[in-house]
Amino acid sequence: MVDESYVGRTLPPSPPYQVGRERIREFATAVGERSPLCHDVAAARAAGYPDLVAPPSFPVVFTMPRIELFLRDPGFGWRFEGTVHGDQKIEFQRPIHAGDELVTVVRVDGLRTRAGTHMLTLHCAVSTIDGEPVCATEALLLSQEDAG
């Protein structure tokens, strides 16, 4: 049984995630992104960035573990196994680059249940450890309602 009282709640902030150069390179390679700005520090600096630039879908690397932690919380009552990703939005205040130390705050924005399927909207606000906003994401996640 999903606890609807979580809707509107803001969850505790994540520990800082340090964006590493090798993680950016590995992620870029995994999605086939060959831009030198993702691989070559000198090229990124020549283009005006402080360090390697992360591809736009990189925030999944550190936001999804926070989402999973929440979805596996027995207090919320979500069936994690079989969870399906319905849609995803990402909005940047600025690009993410290597060296960033980022804190993710998950907010439970909405929950609807239709024909036995829960539809949950989670918002993640991502900022540096100094409080500079970097990006925000929104994920729609679907899971089956418990039979019982």
Place this chain on the structure above:
Amino acid sequence: MSATAGSERARTDLTDIVEGSELPSLSVRLTRTDLIRYAGASGDFNPIHWNDRVAESVELPGVVAHGMLTMALGGRLVTEWLGDPGAVLSYQARFTRPVPVPDVVDGVDDPTLGAVLELTGTVKSISVADDGARTARVDISAKFDGKAVLGRAAAVVRLPA
């Protein structure tokens, strides 16, 4: 991951972009190896992306690609066109259809088989801010087997001055 049509794409002259401009298309073959590499790089180890038995137990035809990997390929369509992965201001997509990534054909193992995704994009609108900065909204299409696998996929990007 092999990109066929996309590998020899010439850089577009971005000063010529107008509403209706088409982005150079991208055709990508995803194999099981690509899914496993993405699982490692993204941290998404959901077994439906690497284990046929688990995928079939939730009524999928077999292992399917990560929705976020398909979304990332749509992002690549845009960032390769702009030459700048930092120019994306926002990006969204719905995951409307799974992309099966088989490694067996007619009962014979073929790990190079995979699935081919066709990605295209169109400049839907261009906005100019008071300071002259230009942004474009790009609508993105990702198709597998002729059918759309992303819905309402769109990015807003900063165009070079």
